[in-house]
Structures are given as structure tokens and as C-alpha cells.
Amino acid sequence: MIARIDTNGDRKLDEQxxxxxxxxxxxxxxxxxxxxxxxxxxxxxxxxxxIIVRTGTRLYAIAD
Structure with missing residues (x-):
């Protein structure tokens, strides 16, 4: 998966x-x-x- 993102092929992910x-x-x-x-x-x-709940798009923290 990294290879698809590493568009310049330097094996590192830069900010761009x-x-x-x-x-x-x-x-x-x-x-x-x-x-x-x-x-x-x-x-x-x-x-x-x-209680901490992680969904696909959110992280919920429920405290008393």
C-alpha cells in the first residue's frame, strides 16, 4: 500500500x-x-x- 502512496519512489512518505x-x-x-x-x-x-469506542469514522469517550 505504501508503494501506491510513495509517488516519488524514495520509500518515505513526505508531507505532500x-x-x-x-x-x-x-x-x-x-x-x-x-x-x-x-x-x-x-x-x-x-x-x-x-468506555472508549472506535467506529470507522469516530472515536467516542464516555465518562461518568
Missing amino acids: EIDSMAKSFTERRKDSAASSRDPIVYGVAALVGR
Whole structure:
């Protein structure tokens, strides 16, 4: 996957390549919230007094 993003082939990601990747991701996912019925939960962590939930697009911290 890095090879597709590393457009100058130096095996390192520079700021321009990272910005380009971010724009590409944003463009591909711009309508994803409208096309999905429910958010997908990718991870949950329980801590003393807190629950952390990670979905595909957001990170939630629930505290008492």
C-alpha cells in the first residue's frame, strides 16, 4: 500500500504524499455515512470510569 502512496519512489512518505493520500481517502468516503445503515464498531476499551469506542469514522469517550 505504501508503494501506491510513495509517488516519488524514495520509500518515505513526505508531507505532500500524506496530504494527497488524505484527500484521496476523504474523496472516497465523502458519502459513506449516507450509504451505511449503522456505524461499524471496530474496538472498545473499558477503563475505570470510562468506555472508549472506535467506529470507522469516530472515536467516542464516555465518562461518568
